[in-house]
Amino acid sequence: MKVKAIIPFKKEGAKTRLGAFLTEKEREEFAICMLKDVLVAVSGSEIEEARIISTCSKLNFELDEELKLTVREDERGLNEVLNEVIREEKEPVLIIMADIPLATSESINELVRREEDVVIAPGRKGGTNALFLRRPYEFFVSYYGISYLKHVEMAKRRNLSYVVYDSFFISVDIDEVDDLIELVVHGKGFSAEYLRAIGVCLRVDKEAKVGR
Amino acid sequence: MKVKAIIPFKKEGAKTRLGAFLTEKEREEFAICMLKDVLVAVSGSEIEEARIISTCSKLNFELDEELKLTVREDERGLNEVLNEVIREEKEPVLIIMADIPLATSESINELVRREEDVVIAPGRKGGTNALFLRRPYEFFVSYYGISYLKHVEMAKRRNLSYVVYDSFFISVDIDEVDDLIELVVHGKGFSAEYLRAIGVCLRVDKEAKVGR
Numbered sequence: 414m415k416v417k418a419i420i421p422f423k424k425e426g427a428k429t430r431l432g433a434f435l436t437e438k439e440r441e442e443f444a445i446c447m448l449k450d451v452l453v454a455v456s457g458s459e460i461e462e463a464r465i466i467s468t469c470s471k472l473n474f475e476l477d478e479e480l481k482l483t484v485r486e487d488e489r490g491l492n493e494v495l496n497e498v499i500r501e502e503k504e505p506v507l508i509i510m511a512d513i514p515l516a517t518s519e520s521i522n523e524l525v526r527r528e529e530d531v532v533i534a535p536g537r538k539g540g541t542n543a544l545f546l547r548r549p550y551e552f553f554v555s556y557y558g559i560s561y562l563k564h565v566e567m568a569k570r571r572n573l574s575y576v577v578y579d580s581f582f583i584s585v586d587i588d589e590v591d592d593l594i595e596l597v598v599h600g601k602g603f604s605a606e607y608l609r610a611i612g613v614c615l616r617v618d619k620e621a622k623v624g625r
Numbered sequence: 626m627k628v629k630a631i632i633p634f635k636k637e638g639a640k641t642r643l644g645a646f647l648t649e650k651e652r653e654e655f656a657i658c659m660l661k662d663v664l665v666a667v668s669g670s671e672i673e674e675a676r677i678i679s680t681c682s683k684l685n686f687e688l689d690e691e692l693k694l695t696v697r698e699d700e701r702g703l704n705e706v707l708n709e710v711i712r713e714e715k716e717p718v719l720i721i722m723a724d725i726p727l728a729t730s731e732s733i734n735e736l737v738r739r740e741e742d743v744v745i746a747p748g749r750k751g752g753t754n755a756l757f758l759r760r761p762y763e764f765f766v767s768y769y770g771i772s773y774l775k776h777v778e779m780a781k782r783r784n785l786s787y788v789v790y791d792s793f794f795i796s797v798d799i800d801e802v803d804d805l806i807e808l809v810v811h812g813k814g815f816s817a818e819y820l821r822a823i824g825v826c827l828r829v830d831k832e833a834k835v836g837r
Contacts, residue, residue: 520791535793538803538833539810558829561810577811579732581747584793591750598751598773599789617770621750 415504416525416545418455418463421491422448422511425469434590434625435611443607445474447587450514450602456480457518460507460525466494491556499549508544508554510536514596514604515582516543523578530573534583535561542583548573593623627716628737628757629674630667633703634660634723636681646802646837647823655819657686659799662726662814668692669730672719672737678706703768711761720756720766722748726808726816727794728755735790742785746795747773754795760785805835 427444428435435443448465455463456478465472465484472484487494499506507525509516513536524532524545531552532545539559546552551571555563568575585595587604596605597615616624639656640647647655660677667675668690677684677696684696699706711718719737721728725748736744736757743764744757751771758764763783767775780787797807799816808817809827828836 517791535811538806539827539829559810559827559833579729579793581791581793581796584796594750598771599747615751615771617751621771 414525415462416460417502417504417506418460419495419498419506419508420448420451420455420463420465420511421495421508422465422467422469422472424467424472428512428588430589431587431593434593434613434623439611443604444511446602446604446607447514448511449474449476450600450604451509451511451516452476452480452482453478453602454516454518454521455509458521458525460521464498465511466498492554495554495556499546499552499554502546502549505545505547506549508546510542510586512586512588513542513583514587514602515585515599516580517582520578520580520583524580524583527576527578528574529576531564531568531575532578533561533564533568533575534578534580536584536586540586542586543578543580545578590623594621597623626737627674628672629676629714629716629718630672631707631710631718631720632660632663632667632675632677632723633707633720634677634679634681634684636679636684640724640800642801643799643805646805646825646835651823655816656723658814658816658819659726660723661686661688662812662816663721663723663728664688664692664694665690665814666728666730666733667721670733670737672733676710677723678710704766707766707768711758711764711766714758714761717757717759718761720758722754722798724798724800725754725795726799726814727797727811728792729794732790732792732795736792736795739788739790740786741788743776743780743787744790745773745776745780745787746790746792748796748798752798754798755790755792757790802835806833809835 428440462481530547534543536542539561541560541564612625616622640652674693680700742759746755748754751773753772753776824837828834
């Protein structure tokens with residue numbers, strides 16, 4: 414089965430909630446590192462083709478991985494552009510966020526090997542961090558808010574079978590300073606290395622924190 | 626293979642960080658509901674025997690599940706009592722926290738069916754929410770702080786093979802008010818029902834929150 418990964422990406426003005434901790438330039442570099450980690454996980458899986466949908470006109474990075482990679486530049490909102498893209502997809506797609514750098518090739522494989530029409534891997538706080546659609550043209554995505562519940566609802570309304578895929582590493586999206594703890598504890602890729610290089614480290618008092 | 630579940634439990638003074646949101650009585654009732662959810666998940670798995678290690682002298686609740694259940698009362702610290710208990714265990718044990726009410730029987734089965742000597746299911750912020758020990762008498766647990774890294778280190782030092790078990794639902798321990806979001810979104814058991822009964826609901830503005 415041929416599956417295409419679709420990865421929405423925002424570089425400019427990315428990750429503002431990390432603003433107290435990382436400069437704007439660092440946040441942009443860090444966002445690229447996270448994207449690369451996700452691409453490495455995808456390229457180590459059975460997926461052979463990935464399309465980045467980027468709000469950014471110049472996306473320069475190098476990746477030593479075997480992956481057919483295309484970049485589509487589109488400044489529109491996430492739902493608008495994704496729904497236009499998946500409407501025209503005849504083959505299964507995996508929509509996977511660019512800020513889940515702990516995602517593994519194993520979990521991506523398990524996810525796309527499920528039999529159901531729709532596979533939802535939740536993020537914290539009701540998010541959807543990976544969404545596998547066997548028949549993308551029958552689905553409408555709805556990110557923002559409690560997207561997890563909206564995607565479950567959409568699957569039901571369209572009479573599509575669905576399952577929740579249970580992965581901690583996919584659930585960890587890096588939005589806030591405390592989220593960096595997960596990356597420092599568990600990360601082995603570009604983004605964890607980036608944090609180490611700029612001096613981010615763990616501080617353990619009563620509970621874990623990150624410091625610089 | 627016979628596996629025993631060990632579940633540390635604290636009722637009195639439990640979950641103080643939920644104090645701004647739940648009264649002391651509610652926190653105690655809620656802690657019992659979470660324990661029951663964990664016990665239901667365990668009893669639906671291949672594990673046939675569970676031992677609760679409770680700091681509380683009176684632990685009264687009913688459970689309509691087929692599970693050989695014993696309660697040991699012990700007021701000592703978590704590490705002290707657990708290390709004494711596992712030193713005498715000849716059969717494999719699964720140490721599983723009482724505040725992970727989203728844990729599923731499927732994930733527990735997958736966890737205890739791994740081949741490795743040690744299986745670690747992380748919690749957020751470097752925690753260890755489930756820990757499978759094939760030869761418990763060879764291991765020392767060390768909770769608090771970044772216990773995940775300490776348990777990895779312990780496995781290496783003792784020359785025990787280990788693997789990280791990747792589960793979102795096991796990773797969700799309920800410590801803070803924002804953690805309740807996960808339970809309201811994903812929960813189907815006693816503790817989610819309890820929250821609904823006392824009027825806890827989701828509020829979605831820019832991001833998800835819980836309100837009453």
